[in-house]
Amino acid sequence: MGKGNKTLKKGNIDWLITVTPFILIMSLAGYLFVWPEQANSVISQVRFFFGDTVGSYYLIIGLGFLIVSLYLSFSRFGTIVLGERNEKPKYSFFTWGSMMFTCGLAADILFYSFAEWVMYATNDHIAQMGGGDAMEWAGVFPLFHWSFIPWSFYLVLAVAFGFMLHVRKRERQRYSEACRPVIGDKNAKGLLGRVIDLFALFALLAGTATTFSVATPLMASILVNLFGITISRTAVTIIILLVTCAVYTYAVLHGFKGISFLAKLCIYLFFGLLLIVLVIGGQGRYIIEYGIQSLGKMFQNFIELSTYTDPTRANSFPQDWTIYYWAYWMVWCIAAPFFIGNISRGRTVKQVILGGYIFGVGSTIVSFIVLGNYGIGLQSNGTADFIGLYNETGDLYQLIIDIIGHLPFGNLILILVLMCMIAFYATSFDSIAYTAACYSYKNLGENEKPHPFITLLWCLLLIVLPIALVFSESSMNNIQSVSIISAFPIGIIMILMIWSFIKDAHKYIEET
Numbered sequence: 001m002g003k004g005n006k007t008l009k010k011g012n013i014d015w016l017i018t019v020t021p022f023i024l025i026m027s028l029a030g031y032l033f034v035w036p037e038q039a040n041s042v043i044s045q046v047r048f049f050f051g052d053t054v055g056s057y058y059l060i061i062g063l064g065f066l067i068v069s070l071y072l073s074f075s076r077f078g079t080i081v082l083g084e085r086n087e088k089p090k091y092s093f094f095t096w097g098s099m100m101f102t103c104g105l106a107a108d109i110l111f112y113s114f115a116e117w118v119m120y121a122t123n124d125h126i127a128q129m130g131g132g133d134a135m136e137w138a139g140v141f142p143l144f145h146w147s148f149i150p151w152s153f154y155l156v157l158a159v160a161f162g163f164m165l166h167v168r169k170r171e172r173q174r175y176s177e178a179c180r181p182v183i184g185d186k187n188a189k190g191l192l193g194r195v196i197d198l199f200a201l202f203a204l205l206a207g208t209a210t211t212f213s214v215a216t217p218l219m220a221s222i223l224v225n226l227f228g229i230t231i232s233r234t235a236v237t238i239i240i241l242l243v244t245c246a247v248y249t250y251a252v253l254h255g256f257k258g259i260s261f262l263a264k265l266c267i268y269l270f271f272g273l274l275l276i277v278l279v280i281g282g283q284g285r286y287i288i289e290y291g292i293q294s295l296g297k298m299f300q301n302f303i304e305l306s307t308y309t310d311p312t313r314a315n316s317f318p319q320d321w322t323i324y325y326w327a328y329w330m331v332w333c334i335a336a337p338f339f340i341g342n343i344s345r346g347r348t349v350k351q352v353i354l355g356g357y358i359f360g361v362g363s364t365i366v367s368f369i370v371l372g373n374y375g376i377g378l379q380s381n382g383t384a385d386f387i388g389l390y391n392e393t394g395d396l397y398q399l400i401i402d403i404i405g406h407l408p409f410g411n412l413i414l415i416l417v418l419m420c421m422i423a424f425y426a427t428s429f430d431s432i433a434y435t436a437a438c439y440s441y442k443n444l445g446e447n448e449k450p451h452p453f454i455t456l457l458w459c460l461l462l463i464v465l466p467i468a469l470v471f472s473e474s475s476m477n478n479i480q481s482v483s484i485i486s487a488f489p490i491g492i493i494m495i496l497m498i499w500s501f502i503k504d505a506h507k508y509i510e511e512t
Contacts, residue, residue, distance in 0.1 A: 013454065016194060018440040021201045025461055029468035043481045051484045052316075055323045056309055058484075061491045062326040063306050065152040068498060069353050072159060077505050078350035082162035082341070085512075089346040097359030099263040099343050103428055104154055104336040104360065107421035108215040109146075113371035114400045116142045118390045121379075125315035139294035139376055142368040144305050145322065147298075147361045150329040154337050155356040157494065159349050160501035161341030167508065173338060173438050175200040175493055181500040181507075196496075199489040200334050201439055205461060206486035207331030208432060212466035215421065216240050221397040222418050226411060233397070237470050244425055245463040266423035270363075273416050274370045280408050283377035290376060291369035327487035333494065335435040375403045433459045 031039045072078060081087055089096065120126045121138040130136035164170050164178050176183075176193030183192055220236035223229060229236060278284050298305070308318050344352045378384040384406060390399050407413050436458040437450035444450070 012441050012443065014440055014442050017197055017201065018454065020198055021205060022457065022461060024202060025205055025464055029464045032468040046485050050488050051323050052319050055319050057491060058323045058326040058487065059307065059309065059318070062149040065156050066149050069152040069156050072156065073350045073353045076509060078348060080163065080349045080505060080508065082347055082352065083166040083345045087346040091343060093355065095264065096343055098267040100340050100356060101360050101363050102263045102266045102424060103339045105424065107424040108211050109364065109367055110417060110421055111215045111218050112142065113367045114375065114403055115396045117372045117376055118386055118399060121387050122391060123317065125317040135376065135380060139290055139373055140297045142372055143294055143298050143365055145325045146364050146368060148357065149306065150325065151356060151360050153329050153333050154340060155353045156498060157333050157337035158340035158344060159352050160497050161338050162344045162352065163501060163505060165341060166345045168504065171443050173444065175497065178497045179493065179500050181504040182496055196493050197439060199493060201436060203331040203486040203490045204334035204432065204436060207328065207334065208462045209466045210328060212241060213470055218397050218400060219418060219421055221401055222414050225401050226414060234470060238467055241463055241467050245459060262423065262427045266427050269416065269420045269423055273420055274366060276413065277374050277407065278370050281374050283374050286377035287370055287373040290373045324484055327484040330487040330490050330494065333490065335432040338435055378406055429462065433462055
């Protein structure tokens, strides 16, 4: 078996894990290409079952993970060091937080930060909550849907993976390995382990497809707006997807020595954008005051928001929004927690979870408060009518272009947004492709890397489904459906993993 960058023996490749997702994704992509209308209809029907009929399942898991994260932080488990007992953190808090934040969110945070409030402001349920004024709550739900419950998924699983990697020193970086203490050694390496890993990989591909399909058209819109490109936005989007694939494929094939540099560069660009909008946008006071008010409303109503199910389907708001978001973050839990757990060596369980909430949730909330409230401020003082524009066109991408256009030096800000999105993609998808490639091996030593062909295969797989979704002109609803469907089995596996971690960590504490 080779070391370093040397080729690994073919006998070490798990072809079932490698080929099965390839066949499934290519089949689904082919279905979307050949029969787009029929495929979108089928996806919509399957989503209805998972999101509507058994939607409470996602809400229970979400609230459960938040409770577990607090329990792990403040119980005896919180003192466990992910590494040797007296080991110090490998990275500074800023470097660690930067890598964690950029690997876990990708470029869609910019899309949603600018535009999500508009979708809430036009929602009848939100208007009823605000006594007829939807704007009272339009800034609350983005903070709720992107903060504590979603990040609890990442952080709790990151602790489990970090314990598996740095304390138990296991080499199989798979979901099945994290479930070993409960399902047993034989099942972890047998059929049950294979099924767990196949579900995980398919969910990884589905989550990637959702992110690419949602955020990449914004990049296309920016390019069309800046350079007056005459071909359709769909065509530009597909070109961007292909170019993006080439960029992160190059990165993943040439190692990760610069990943901390890229992550910090991404953070500098990101917070630079936020500072510019806050300082020169002319809405600074409103942004801060409305943000404080929205945070207060979120905390005051957190339990109600977390458990709202709309049993009579008067508005289907949780089915369309909260359930989708929890599912979306669950499918992203295949790669991001592995990476967070890996870079958390030397930190205690408590430091990982609470530090993640401080840096990850804090940065996310700041993004939505600054970028989202800028648009809300312009809408509220009558400077612009973004709600009317959205009701007229339904085009969120052009809406974001218009919001940015109200800033001084709007074209320069567009370029900065584009650079931020590229940086987010660069720091997210090379690690995702690498994680997926590692899944293809039965065992992977500390100094061993996947064969370039296997890595290339996964790089291509990550891009096939989003191209198919864009080509078939799938609605936002159907793009979201891919995540909701894939997340259902992942929820069961996540519960198994936490059960396994608590069981193994309890044993570890007893040993010491």
